[in-house]
Amino acid sequence: MQCQECGERSATLHYTKIINGEKTEFHLCESCAREKGEQMPGIDGSFSIHNLLSGLLNLDTSISEGQHQVHDETPSMGVRCPTCGLTYTQFSKIGRFGCSDCYQAFDDRLDPLFRRVHGHTSHRGKVPHRTGGRLKIRREVEQLKQDMSRRIENEEFEEAARIRDRIRSLQEKLAGQGG
Amino acid sequence: MSLKRFTEHALSEWMRGKGPQSDIVISSRVRVARNLSGLPFPMLATSAQSSQVVRRVEEALYAAKELPVLKEAELIRMDDLSELEKRVLVEKHLISPQLAEESRHGAVVLSKDEAISIMINEEDHIRIQVLYPGFQPQEAWRIANQLDDWFEKHLTYAFSEQTGYLTSCPTNVGTGIRASVMVHLPALAITKQLSRLFPAITQVGLAVRGIYGEGSEALGNLYQVSNQVTLGQREEEIIDKLASVVKQMIQHEQSARRRLAEGTPIQLEDRLYRSYGVLSQARVISTKEAMERLSDLRLGIDMGILSDIDANVMNELIVMTQPGFLQQYAQERLDSQERDIRRAVMIRERLHHEGTEDEQ
Ligand SMILES: [Zn+2]
Ligand SMILES: [Zn+2]
Secondary structure, three states, X not given: OEOOOOOOOEOOEEEEEEEOOEEEEEEEOHHHHHHOOOOOOOOOOOOOOOOOOHHHHHHHHHHHHHHHOXXXXXXXXXXXXXXXXXXXXXXXXXXXXXXXXXXXHOHHHHHHHHHHHHOOOOOOOOOOOOOOHHHHHHHHHHHHHHHHHHHHHOOOHHHHHHHHXXXXXXXXXXXXXXX | OOHHHHHHHHOOHHHHOOOOOOOOEEEEEEEEEEOXXXXXXXXXXXXXXXXXXXXXXXXXXXXXXXXXXXXXXXXXXXXXXXXXXXXXXXXXXXXXXXXXXXXXXXXXXXXXXXXXXXXXXXXOOEEEEEEEEOOOHHHHHHHHHHHHHHHHHHOOEOEEOOOEEOOOOOOOOEOOEEEEEEEEOXXXXXXXXXXXXXXXXXHOOEEEEXXXXXXXXXXXXXXXXXXXXXXXOOHHHHHHHHHHHHHHHHHHHHHHHHHHHHOOHHHHHHHHHHHHHHHHHOOOOOHHHHHHHHHHHHHHHHOOOOOOOOOOHHHHHHHHOOHHHHHHHHOOOOOHHHHHHHHHHHHHHHHHHHHOHHHO
């Protein structure tokens, strides 16, 4: 299969990206991929880490910049992570966060990026056992609520009541932990 | 040292090729990225902070030695290795080039069978990797998950309820999981079906990469299929999707092989025998030619056309004929011309001691 960019070399990298809500396929040779500064989720280790994301993020920046321009001549490009000092501009150049607090600091700009790369914006996977207790409980409550309404639909009221009690005790536990 | 003895010490478990569907699937890998809470990611960490990461992982590892899989594991610091030793670890897929070349206070924890390698201070503080021969992504995830649970007892990870495990690169955030399967697809390549297959694979959210290419080519019909998405799906969903797509690729490759066998076998037979001839007689051979011929050899073995050759020669030789390995075996630096000569010698020896194995 030929590289879609140069049409000369054979394509060795195959992946998709979501652009304007649509899945777009990419079939590139390594040199074209490198030239484009392409970022290829799922494909590790082909290049040195730096500059991979810059194309993608600069695009993102210019879009949101356009929206902000009406209100502010110098928009949130200068937002800085209070912990590590990385600015959003730097992040968009190198494509890497400096520390875990960067996620919080750049929060309002990350959803479009996550949606483009992953198609989603929130985590549904594993939770740390020791420190992720609250989230685990909340997920269990969600699950139990669904169970409960199914029971009620099936008129299994005794079982539904048992589940309700379980939900209550979990909610008390959550309240007890504060927050 | 004889090649046989060298091989016994040099091969990782995954290169021995004794896994499910190993006629098509070379290896399955699951990698999990994690960072420690309260410390900047390696890119911005100070030297003291990076060495603190190593120390903390080392302490956790000490406790984790209760885990059977890590019983005889060893922590190796990049600073203690020569360039050549690092290169060999890269060629065996145990560490990344980045850890070898760019990391500060980089280290790796290696299990005895080399199925587990935990990179420290690569792009993320911790990258747990499990690499198995053949088609077993689920089993690789099971072990990686277990190791992750174990480390989490002793280390506090950077985690947010909304975004999951926080990673240096936004393409890894959420589950931090990257699962990949290395497949050998010679029949689909010969019958020119890859250009139909790859778009279908990318459409379901997986990425494909030709590997062992020098520059722009994919050599030896070896491809790596991996998940693109790490956020918004559960780990099991990610692994199961990859597994089910690879299963279909295996079926396509199998049916392409069956059709090849039914079609015009003499041309194919000729090509495979010629490749065997080249590998067993050549005096100078480039990586490119070696990879292509080894792919033919493997196809010939798997289709039952070439007999009395261990199917594993490809798995072993694709790694052992890489530059670092050749130099390690030669115990000296070699330029590329010398490597082509040594490569031919190594392949001949390996194919030769196939036939005489019983006598040794
Ligand atoms: Zn190209
Ligand atoms: Zn930060």
